[in-house]
Amino acid sequence: MTALLSVRDLHVSFGRDAEAHPVVKGVSFELERGRTLALVGESGSGKSVTALSILQLLPYPHAHHPAGSIRLAGQELLGAGDPVLRTIRGNRVAMVFQEPMTSLNPLQPIGTQIGEVLALHRGLRGAKARERVLELLRLVGLPQAELRLGALPHSLSGGQRQRVMIAMALANEPDILIADEPTTALDVTVQAQILALLKDLQDRFAMALLLITHDLGIVRRMADTVCVMRAGEVIEQGDTATVFAAPRHPYTRELLAAQPTGRPNPPLPGAATILTARDLKVGFPIRRGLFRRRIGWIQAVDGIDLTLKEGQTLGVVGESGSGKTTLGLALLRLVRSEGSVVFSGHALHDLSAKALRPLRRRMQMVFQDPYGSLSPRRSIEQIVGEGLDVHGLGGNSRERRDLIAQSLTEVGLDPETQDRYPNEFSGGQRQRIAIARALILKPGLLILDEPTSALDLSVQAQIVTLLRDLQKRHGLAYVFISHDLRVVRALADSVLVMKDGKAVEAGPAERLFAAPETAYTRALMAAAFDLAPPPTE
Structure with a gap:
């Protein structure tokens, strides 16, 4: 069968002449109509740059292609003018980007x-x-x-x-759909729905799919062929079943073995309660029309109770839109809510914004998107040190830089990177920067909102290990919001399962994973571990 898309000896460099930095080096593959090809590899391996090259969408002003060819049904795309590309982009070839926000x-x-x-x-x-x-x-x-x-x-x-x-x-x-981490932000049940949808569309329209993902469970389920990339090169490719059953390259074997493992830290003896919530509710009005009249109400969080002790991790799981993130925001009083939240003996709903500010340094949040949560116009020193400025900490500039260096070192980053900017770091490194920004204020509570969802499996495992080490070292309490039950299983002492704003099940993680009581929780478990079985101990 003639290939619909043919990529031959593709090279991509950033910068020119002596300053040129090669990021894709001689990548070749073919994609046939109705088939699925997966590009896999760690962050920074060149997967997204390869995909963006197909539609000439590289966002870098000095990016260029020193060599190579990209042909769509025989038509050369490299070097094609805007009139040609306008007939291709979004019409014959469409793309789902990694960062929806x-x-x-x-x-x-x-x-x-x-x-x-x-x-x-x-x-x-x-x-x-x-x-x-x-x-x-x-x-x-x-x-x-x-x-x-x-x-x-x-x-x-x-x-x-x-x-x-x-x-x-x-x-x-479209003839070809390029999907760059299309299920990164989705819970396991919706992942299954979206993957089934893509399969159905392929059958209906004979659409080809170029899938970029770090989730090897999805690759196993979806892809006909797979290309494993590392440092800008394809180091192994072939039909998926063969590559998964008998990987030839050591790096491929390493990727297949990488997943979050281990168990939560043991409870701290005599640990005090740091956070409680009782009958917590958050609602959002639905408005329409010229005058934005309210026509309905969405109850995002509906009567949630929880208790968290120092050094403990509460995993909050559920489908997208179940209210997990809104719950996290409500616990920090970042959205308007009803009910009671008590942090370290302080009833947060009774405090004014001014009275609440001193407590904020002790309760921090790490957001879902390691790209959107870091300002691209600020250096790492400015980003990590922002909390010091807000709370009047850090002393003189030398002491401030030392504190920032200590925080970066603690999360496994080189303190000499303070003067660099977020675009110079991979996704996993950016998430470490976000964690360093929260830790520099020495909090007692961290709300972690999908902190590993945008990361490949090997980096996920590193972040999980990092979070466990930090918790053990500082006695941190975590509210860990995630749709990835493998990660929750490796971190959480207890689990709260949410659906439509309500708690449908809660209890010790070990009991809940072994014997979930509700049909909804059993469906979540089945969807998660059908894609990637939990590790054996």
């Missing part, structure tokens, strides 16, 4: 953004466009699709934003 316009409703794609490529407007937008949103499983048309991206969960991105990419039924 930075890919969606924060000022436009999601219905408008998907409608723009339909208007540009299909000429659909008005009622027909609205009907198609709703069809796409329902296809990707966005709940309450009709009510969400006017929603801005920030009002959706990470998983819901990714579903919107997939809907936009599928709008024109």
Whole structure:
């Protein structure tokens, strides 16, 4: 069969002449219609740069291709002009980007953004466009699709934003879909739905899929062929079953073996309770029309109770949109809520913003997106040291730099990188920077919102080990929000399972993983460990 997409000896460099830095070195592969090819490898291996080269979308001003060829159905794309690329991008070849929050316009409703794609490529407007937008949103499983048309991206969960991105990419039924970590922000049950959807679309439209992922369970389930990349090169490729059953390269064997392992730290003797919540509720109004009248109400968190001791980890799991992140924000009083939250003996709802500020240094948050949560215009010194400035800590500039260096060293980063910027670091390194920013204030509580979701498996394992070490060293309490039950199993003492804002099950992690009581929890476990069985001890 003739290849739909043919990549031959592709080279990509950043910078020119003596300063040129090669990041992709001689990559070659073919993708046939209706087939799935997976690019796998650690962060910084060149997977996304290779994919972006296909549509000439490299965001670097000095990126260039010293050599190579990219042909779509025989048509050369490298060096093609804008008129040619406009007929290809979003039409014959579409892409789902890794970071939905930075890919969606924060000022436009999601219905408008998907409608723009339909208007540009299909000429659909008005009622027909609205009907198609709703069809796409329902296809990707966005709940309450009709009510969400006017929603801005920030009002959706990470998983819901990714579903919107997939809907936009599928709008024109492309020949090739490039999916860059398409299920990174999705819980395991929705992962299964999205993967089934992509398979169905392939069968219906004979669509080819170029899948970039760090989740080898997804590769095993989805891909016909696989290319393993390291340091910009393809070190092994072949049909998926063969590569997984008998990997030839040591690095491939290392990737297949990498996953979070181990058990949570033992409880601290005589540990005091650091956080309690009783009947915690958070609601968001649904508004429509010119005057933004309220027409409904979404109960994002509905009557949650929890207790957390020093040195303990509470894992919060559930589907996208179940209220996990909103719960974390409510515990820190970063969103308006009802109920009671007590931190270290202080009833947070009784405190003014001014009275609450001294407590904030002791309760910190590490956000889901290691790309969007770090300002690209600030150096690592400025990012990590921001909390010192806010709370008037750190003394003179020399003492401040020493504190920042200590925090970076503690999370496994070179303290000499203080003067560099976030774009110079991989995803795993950026997440370490985010953890260093939280730790520099010596908190007692960390809310960790999907801190490993955007990371490949080997880096996930490193971050899990790092978090366990930091917890043991400092007696930290964690609220660990995640859809990845393998990571939760390796970190959490107790687990809270959420659905539609409510707690459907809670208890010790060991008991819950061994014998879940509710059908919903059993479905989560089945979806997670069907994709990647839990490690044996």
